Amino acid sequence: MAPFGLMTAGASWLAKSFSVFSSTSTLARCTSVLQATYITPVKCLTSQASGPPKRPLNGYLRFVIQQQPVITRHYPEIKSVDIIRKIAQQWRTLTAEQKKPFEEASRQAREQFKVDLQRYQALLTPAQLQQQIQERRQRLAKRRTIVKKRELTSLGKPKRGRTPLNIYISEHFEEARGLTTQEKMKSMVQDWRSLTSHQKQIYTQLAEDDKIRYKNEIRSWEDHMVEIGREDLVREKILPTKKKPATKAKAKTIKKGTKKGTKKVALKTVKKATAKKPTTSRKLTKG
Incomplete structure (x- = not known):
């Protein structure tokens, strides 16, 4: 079976290709390539015997x-x-009968x-099944993250501010030591x-700007x-607050609590005063 990378690449190229080759001369030249001798019998691409089976390709791929x-x-x-x-372009010019074998x-x-x-x-253990479910969730979460990132890019969300190290790397990447990107990044770090703190000061100031x-x-x-109307993409701290009724109710409970507290304090002082009165009266009678 064809590797997954080819399948994804073919899908992405398909999305880009529908807006290309609109002229009649190009269409005639492309359709001339597709002849009956080039359409060979289609093999049924099965999955591998070892490991999980791979999803089959569609007719176009x-x-x-x-x-x-x-x-x-x-x-x-x-x-x-x-x-x-x-x-x-050839696929779009095929008839339903020509597409049928694929x-x-x-x-x-x-x-x-x-x-x-x-x-x-059927051959997997419960632990292996659970692991597969977890991996599938991770793939879906990664896919959702990629889709959201593309959406934010299309909506023109500004890029975050760079750190002093990012600015230093972008300015000195070409003359960095190493052949590969990883080696260059390691040498630049x-x-x-x-560098001294004085040498880093200029990059720190650029990062602040x-x-x-x-x-x-x-x-x-x-x-x-x-x-x-895209409040879902906005940070919560700049959205208008809608908790005014809750704050009022909270203020009422605080007032009630303070009233109860003052009542309790008043009762305690009265009890203390009444408790001290008998002792003073006894002293007066003795005198």
């Missing part, structure tokens, strides 16, 4: 895997992204996937630690989010 070497042979000079775009293979693979999944889950920039931009951005 099966078509991509089949046509990619064909387009590469005809257009060896173009990039991989353009190859996928050409394949997407969709039928996908349907058979889905049925086989259900059988393989049941067989695999070591160089940052060896960037922090002020972020505060101003995030305030105006959140005001705009409130205007367009």
Whole structure:
């Protein structure tokens, strides 16, 4: 079965490709590549015997895997992204009868996937099943985080202020020691630690300025989010408070408590006064 990376890449390229190749000349050139001799019988891509079964590809991605070497042979000079775009254009020009072999293979693979999944889950222990559920929740949470981050980016949310170390790395990354990015980052962190406080002062001041920039931009951005009805993206501390009835009720209870407290104090003083009166009267009678 095709690796998951290819499947995700094909899906993302598909989303980008629908806005490309609108001219008739390009369409004619793309459709000429797809001929009857290039459409080979579609194999049913099954999952691996060991480990959890992988989800099958849909009809379009099966078509991509089949046509990619064909387009590469005809257009060896173009990039991989353009190859996928050409394949997407071909897929849109296919008739329902031409798409049927790919969709039928996908349907058979889905049925086989259900059988393989049941067989695999029957061999798992309860602890392994629980671990799979936890991993699935983590993947979904990560996916939701990515989706939310993309949404915030599309809405123009300003970037957070950079730290002094971030500013130092961005300015000296090119001349850093090391071949890979990880080696360069490690060497720059070591160089940052060896700097004196006076040398770090300029980056600290730049970080403070960037922090002020972020505060101003995030305030105006959140005001705009409130205007367009996206209060869910705004921090709670700038939203209008709606706890006035609760505060009034709390104030009433405090007043009642203070009244009860004063009453208790008054009762205690009366009791003390009454308790001392007999002693004074006894002293007077003795005298």
